[in-house]
Amino acid sequence: MTTAFALRHEDRFAQVQAVNAWKIRPTELPPAREASPVQPVLHFAQDTGIFAEGDEAVSFYKVVSGVVRSCKFQNDGRRHIDAFYMPGDVFGFEVGAEHELSAEAVTGCAVVAYPRRALEARAGEDGAAALQLYNFAMRSLARARAHSQLLGRASAAHKLAAFLLELSASKPTGAIDLVMTRQDIADYLGLTIETVSRTLSLLEREGVIRLPAARRILVTDRAHLQSLCE
Amino acid sequence: MTTAFALRHEDRFAQVQAVNAWKIRPTELPPAREASPVQPVLHFAQDTGIFAEGDEAVSFYKVVSGVVRSCKFQNDGRRHIDAFYMPGDVFGFEVGAEHELSAEAVTGCAVVAYPRRALEARAGEDGAAALQLYNFAMRSLARARAHSQLLGRASAAHKLAAFLLELSASKPTGAIDLVMTRQDIADYLGLTIETVSRTLSLLEREGVIRLPAARRILVTDRAHLQSLCE
DNA sequence: CGGATTGTTGATTACTTTCAACAATGGTGG
DNA sequence: CCACCATTGTTGAAAGTAATCAACAATCCG
Missing domain, CATH: 2.60.120.10 (Jelly Rolls)
Incomplete structure (x- = not known):
């Protein structure tokens, strides 16, 4: 370590x-x-x-x-x-x-x-x-x-959901083009890149988002994302 | 849950x-x-x-x-x-x-x-x-x-160490009289009361602090406490 | 086409939380 | 003054989550 x-x-x-x-x-x-x-x-x-x-x-x-x-x-x-x-x-x-x-x-x-x-x-x-x-x-x-408050929050899914909502706030279409790497996101949320990657995959499997490319995220169920932040 | x-x-x-x-x-x-x-x-x-x-x-x-x-x-x-x-x-x-x-x-x-x-x-x-x-x-x-930065930091020991140093900054003797409950500390550090309690006990067993009473903490090894924050 | 960077996934480990029981403390009223 | 009760704090065992270690896939550039 x-x-x-x-x-x-x-x-x-x-x-x-x-x-x-x-x-x-x-x-x-x-x-x-x-x-x-x-x-x-x-x-x-x-x-x-x-x-x-x-x-x-x-x-x-x-x-x-x-x-x-x-x-x-x-x-x-x-x-x-x-x-x-x-x-x-x-x-x-x-x-x-x-x-x-x-x-x-x-x-x-x-x-x-x-x-x-x-x-x-x-x-x-x-x-x-x-x-x-x-x-x-x-x-x-x-x-x-x-x-x-975001960092004090417990789960990785909470953090990612809040982060995605923050990013998509100005994008009514729900399409997010990430300009930052997974490492950037991890360091911002107090997680590891692996956890960020896994959690995004999990959100995709749950049908909340879609990941057509590594740097592109489509928010398909914003309500669900919001419920994760509560 | x-x-x-x-x-x-x-x-x-x-x-x-x-x-x-x-x-x-x-x-x-x-x-x-x-x-x-x-x-x-x-x-x-x-x-x-x-x-x-x-x-x-x-x-x-x-x-x-x-x-x-x-x-x-x-x-x-x-x-x-x-x-x-x-x-x-x-x-x-x-x-x-x-x-x-x-x-x-x-x-x-x-x-x-x-x-x-x-x-x-x-x-x-x-x-x-x-x-x-x-x-x-x-x-x-x-x-x-x-x-x-404190909340983004990984371990409970890190958080507690930083918190104790913050509290003892103005106390050269190393004696801290806590005015807040374990629940207060936990909610400040993004931990549970049990983890706060356990971590304090751990620090005492390691000889870094002493806990003569629940609300009183004596910092016996400030250097060690500082090394935990790095 | 390589080679480097970036991202994903699996297996295992480590840590924190949760659930639970109990101990210590402090205040109140008999 | 002491017994009692409520609050606060500690500790143990089990469960859950994220980190770590490791391998591999995808992408980007020269």
């Missing part, structure tokens, strides 16, 4: 290092003009880091296109995914000077960086801006609470 | 109802003067509700003395405890108009209520006040993230 974890940790670490070597660092970009209402759009290739744990938290980010994950690598080699951010979502909020989580591009994606110092300075003068900042933080808080 | 859950749910529900019948509701107090820098202190007896899920979120609260828990009752009868709040902590933040969680007095306690409307209005004018509000929200966010 220890060996396996250690190996996984080393693998992951090596991977992260490799990624960092060629990732586009926002801190390497010319500083944004503080007064400019339009911020530059940054592009990140799939599986590249946007910022890493311990980096100075110089900016907030808004997803323009693609999907971002924020995650924490624990010393036992496990990875905890805190959240997936979809277009429109804001991420990278921090209390202190440094990022406590890493953010990585799940798919190729475009994000806008908002310089934190400028934003917080402006909030000190402009109340409306301050309230907006506050509201973004509150939204993150609501999501974090919901995630805690 | 369903029956057991249903029963538990009914029991809990009845209990909450009974509690609500005689709890002191902040909304029943005369409205605080908006300009007043000193807010009234509210007192709550042990196990009484401070606010309930669905209540209009009229105030934020700061703990003066005692301990508060915020929790959510799920439809399967389980209770999820989102956080414990100690003196100095602020709770009751909400994005929307209603509380998404309930807050209850773990011990007899005193809290100060800050009228939300007045505070948010003031934040619109006074940038410093707005930033303070923002910082409180951010601190809640950091805690919620840490809690997610």
